[in-house]
Amino acid sequence: MRCPLFHIQHTNYGNTLTRLAAILAKHFADPRIVGTDIRDSLMQALASYVCYPHSLRAVERIPEDQRISMMRNLLAPYEQRPWAQTNWILVRLWRGCGFGYRYTRLPHLLKTKPEDANLPSLQKPCPSTLLQRHMADLLRSDQEMAPSFLNSVLNQLNWAFSEFIGMIQEIQQAAERLERNFVDSRQLKVCATCFDLSVSLLRVLEMTVTLAPEIFLDWNRPSSELLLRRLAQLLNQVLNRVTAERNLFDRVVNLRLPGLESVDHYPILVAVTGILVKLLVDTDFQGAERATAVLLADPCFQLRSIQYLLGHTEPLVLGMTSSSADKKHFSLQSYTDYISQVELAKVEQMLGHLSEESKQAAAATLPTSEEDLCPICYAHPISAVFKPCSHKSCKACINQHLMNNKDCFFCKATITGVDDYIKPATS
Numbered sequence: 001m002r003c004p005l006f007h008i009q010h011t012n013y014g015n016t017l018t019r020l021a022a023i024l025a026k027h028f029a030d031p032r033i034v035g036t037d038i039r040d041s042l043m044q045a046l047a048s049y050v051c052y053p054h055s056l057r058a059v060e061r062i063p064e065d066q067r068i069s070m071m072r073n074l075l076a077p078y079e080q081r082p083w084a085q086t087n088w089i090l091v092r093l094w095r096g097c098g099f100g101y102r103y104t105r106l107p108h109l110l111k112t113k114p115e116d117a118n119l120p121s122l123q124k125p126c127p128s129t130l131l132q133r134h135m136a137d138l139l140r141s142d143q144e145m146a147p148s149f150l151n152s153v154l155n156q157l158n159w160a161f162s163e164f165i166g167m168i169q170e171i172q173q174a175a176e177r178l179e180r181n182f183v184d185s186r187q188l189k190v191c192a193t194c195f196d197l198s199v200s201l202l203r204v205l206e207m208t209v210t211l212a213p214e215i216f217l218d219w220n221r222p223s224s225e226l227l228l229r230r231l232a233q234l235l236n237q238v239l240n241r242v243t244a245e246r247n248l249f250d251r252v253v254n255l256r257l258p259g260l261e262s263v264d265h266y267p268i269l270v271a272v273t274g275i276l277v278k279l280l281v282d283t284d285f286q287g288a289e290r291a292t293a294v295l296l297a298d299p300c301f302q303l304r305s306i307q308y309l310l311g312h313t314e315p316l317v318l319g320m321t322s323s324s325a326d327k328k329h330f331s332l333q334s335y336t337d338y339i340s341q342v343e344l345a346k347v348e349q350m351l352g353h354l355s356e357e358s359k360q361a362a363a364a365t366l367p368t369s370e371e372d373l374c375p376i377c378y379a380h381p382i383s384a385v386f387k388p389c390s391h392k393s394c395k396a397c398i399n400q401h402l403m404n405n406k407d408c409f410f411c412k413a414t415i416t417g418v419d420d421y422i423k424p425a426t427s
Helices: 004-027 036-049 053-061 064-074 083-094 129-141 145-175 185-211 224-243 248-255 265-280 285-297 303-308 341-364 395-402
Strands: 384-387 417-420
Touching: 004 036, 004 053, 004 064, 036 053, 036 083, 053 064, 053 129, 064 083, 064 129, 083 129, 083 145, 083 185, 129 145, 129 185, 145 185, 145 224, 145 248, 185 224, 185 265, 224 248, 224 265, 224 285, 224 303, 224 395, 265 285, 265 341, 285 341, 303 341, 384 395, 395 417
Parallel strands: none
Antiparallel strands: 384 417
16 A cells, blocks of 8 residues: 555656646747747757656646647647657657557667667657647648648658658768768768658658548648648659669668668658558548549559568569579568558558559550640649639649749749639540
C-alpha cells in the first residue's frame, strides 16, 4: 500500500506538469514574444513534452480551448517559421498509429547501440488520439486552413526531398573518385536531415489523410482535387527515385557512410505506402475511384514502383551479372516484426487493384493526335479551358500553375476560372 506522502507528491508533480504544459501551449506561438531564442526554447520544450507519456498526458489535461488553440497554431502554414520543430510535434502525436510506424528504432539500426537511449527520438510511441481529434476537427471545419497548411507541407516535402536527391548525387560522384576522403561530415549530416525531414513530412500527410480523408477526396471542397493531384505527383516522384533498380538511392545506401545511418528504404517507403493504402483501400468506393484516377493520370506513375514494395523485381536485362540478379531485394514482407499481416494484405489488395486499373486504362486509351495534347507538357490530352481567355491545357498543368500564378500561360490574362474542356464532335 502506497503511503499518503507518495500520493501527495505524485499529485503535485502531475499538477506541476499540467501547469507547465498550459504555459507552453499558450505561449509557444505567441506573436508578442519576438526573441528568437525564447521562441525556439518554447518550441523545443513543447516538442520534448509530447515525447514522453506522462508529460503528453499533462498536455491532454489542459483546458479544451487551450488544446484547440495549440493545435490551430501547429497547423498554421509552414512558411516563414521554424516548421521542422512544428512538424516533429505533429509526428510525435501520430507515431504509433501509422502504417508500420510502431517502432522505436529502425530495423537496420537494431544491431547498433544508440549514443543516448534517453533521446526524445528513441522513446516508445505514445500517440495522442485526443489531440489528433482536435486536428481533424480543425481541418474539416476551416476550409481555408486545410489547403494553406497542406500546400505548405507539400512545398516543404518537395524542397526537402529535392535537396536530399541533389546531395546524394554529389556524394555518389565523390565516391567514384579515386581519392576516398571525399565527403564532408557536415554535408552528410545535412543530407541525413533532409531525408529525415522528408519522412516526417510524409508521416504528417499520412496522419492528415487518415484523420480527414475528405480534404483530398471530397471534390466539393475547394482545392481538394488540386491537393490530391499534388500529393500523387510527389508520391510518384519519391517512389520512382527510391525503387528504381540499381539507382542512385541504392548505391548511396549501400555505401553505409557514417552520418547517413538513418537513410534506408524502410522509413520512406512505409510512409508512402501508408498514404496510398489510406487513399486506395481504406476509403469508400468513390474516394478510391478518384484517388486511382489521379494516381494513374500522373505521367510519373509506374506500376513497377508499387510492385517493388512486395519484392517484385524487374525482368532480367541484358548485361546484368548473376550477383546483381541474385541480390536480395527490398520487400515489406521481410519486416514481420514491424508490419502486421493485416497491413500486408492491404498492400497486396492495393497492388491487385492498381494492376487491374492500369490494364483497363491502357485498353481504353485512344491514340491522341498532337493537336489534342496539352501544349505545356505534351503528356496529357487537353482537359481544361481557362476563363475568360479560352486558352487550354491539361488539368495537371493548370492546377500546378495556379498554385503560384494567376496569369494565363499564353496571353497573361488573369484567369478567373477553369472549366472542363470537351472536344467538339466532328461531323
